Amino acid sequence: MINGLAEYKKRWDIETDNAIKPGLDAIRSALGELGSPEAEGRFVHIAGTNGKGSTAAMLSAVLQAHGKSVGTFYSPGIIDLHDQIQINGEPISPQALDEAMKELSGIETALTDFELLTAAAYVHFRNASPDYVIIEAGMGGRFDSTNVIDPEVAIIPSVSKEHTNFLGEDIKDIACHKAGIIKKWRPVVAGPLEEQVMEVIREESQKQHAELIVPGTPYQGMLSLKGAHQQWNAQIALEAAKELLGTSFDGQLAQVALSKASIPYRFEAYAEGLIFDGAHNEASIDALVETIRAEFPEKSIRIAMGMLKDKPYEKVLRKLEAISDDFVFLDFNNPRALPAEKLFAVSNSKIKTIKNIYDILPVNGYGEVTIVTGSLYLLSTLKNPDVLFLKHYRNN
Template structure:
């Protein structure tokens, strides 16, 4: 037995390289085969999209649980602790189970190394193998699998799901799966599988054909938001309807309403019996960690992991509708994101730049020169947060955003502070 505590497991995972020289699925397939292909013993729903894939995955998980299904959930990133990445029926994997499964992955790696001494896994492959092995051992009825990046080449793309889901297409990770929207759409279309239905969300018209054509090629029936099911936001509610059913949910932001509609449609395609009230309750009760999460009311403190152009634009539209006296923003981003375009979205908001102690976190010099001159910078995110919090009047707002890593750090800090 290699690991005896959870810290050893997490240290091992994060000591692995991030990428292989060749971006294919051969390594993950080899380790899964060594483990007897656990991914094939559980029914799955596969979820990708530039934004909304995490929220949609949480909604799906809750709907499946309410239908009495033993449900696995694999999502990223985590907010409070690593174990959140792998969940069973809404609860994070226990430390004991994580240690046990990680030791099994190590046995598989050692066996493969005997045949090929150069064999290794990257961080995300290890996490994917952990999730599939755990879900198989727990005999899950379904597992909701959120893609890491993209689709076709993503390490999760070793499954034949019951339903595929593509929430949105926008610019993010262009260096890896871009550079154009067309490239990103083609990469994400890679999760559409033969004769398996696909649910499509709010997809830009200029790349929609790519997804519809791929579905046609795979004889996969497509269900498109606005064509096959409708989601409308009124002042007090979210209204969903399709040819079979109508639902009314508690009001949430419009982008969140789309995610809800996508999840409801996807579960409907599984032919699992769920009555109207149960569906409505399941959605209304779902909490999405780190997404428009209210930390404090009066004055309002909100955290949201928006980390790309599309997500930040949606978030700022929502915040500006609230007509606050002053909106303070604590912004920390990863340096591989579109820092310039995101920064350009801010208008009257009072922005302070910060960073967490993480290799990918942007430093002041990584931001555009104009932003460096225009905005305050505080290297210590705790100090920055406390300073802004102390400035707030009752009708002001503090928004913490730009990265789930920053959101997680702030939420942990607030939790310890109580």
């Protein structure tokens, strides 16, 4: 479900295909009908399990600090589809997206919703002509609809188990999907990957004659984004920026840019004692737990969470129960959402309740921190101005 897409489909009488089909034939055919917008511009392609959005935001900040205009395509959206397509941090306007959808209304190739949005992004970036475009893969990489570009640099920040029904249960199979964004003679920057994953990335790099760049240490400067994992993402962004900018790269400009770079829902402090974090799989929960321990060693922690039913919710719960025995489970409106009752049933927490997100979620205040996590879709719903939960915090 892509929030806000239905309005454009209705306006331009666009029908989409509900079945997810492996392969790139449909998106390539559609883009061909549109004059191949994916062939214009200087692209960066990012695939990986976690760290894609943060790395993209930091790289964008560094490039902008050097006077470059930067388009970004994020997945998923925060509020709706407009913030998935950005230029210099500004979401695409309804008018600009309308222009792109108008072009798409004339094609004959049937696309899925995500393919449609991907095509719209490429059309918009062609129309706007930013200096660079950073593309975040939606799922996997090799057969993801974004993988129709020849990027200046490919980036793979992390690889762990996810979307196993599509990508496979074996970590090396998942790594193979991520490695699919590596292109011939184009450099690839990889994060601190486990050896069996790195083996796959290394083999694909050699096959494509692509230089493999692996930072030996994390970034040592100050960041606004919290967590040790963000230091690695920052260094990855720096290495990519050096490849893109060459001799014009300025380390001081980059340092200032990284200190200010931000992205919603990455350990975001919404109010005093209230943190939003979009962790939704085992690896990102591990990073969240580590960051909570580092940032709030003396605080009592309450976890408010809702998850999608295709995520490893029991394993996620066990990890979070290591730092808290106080949980609030949330129902939210998404066809893939796991009922809060299911989380309640499998939880080992001493204190646990179920709430609808449209109820006010109280925070006890001094001495306690509430972490809201489990799904970006949950957090984007909470950003809705009609949700009483947020009205409470705006008024206090």
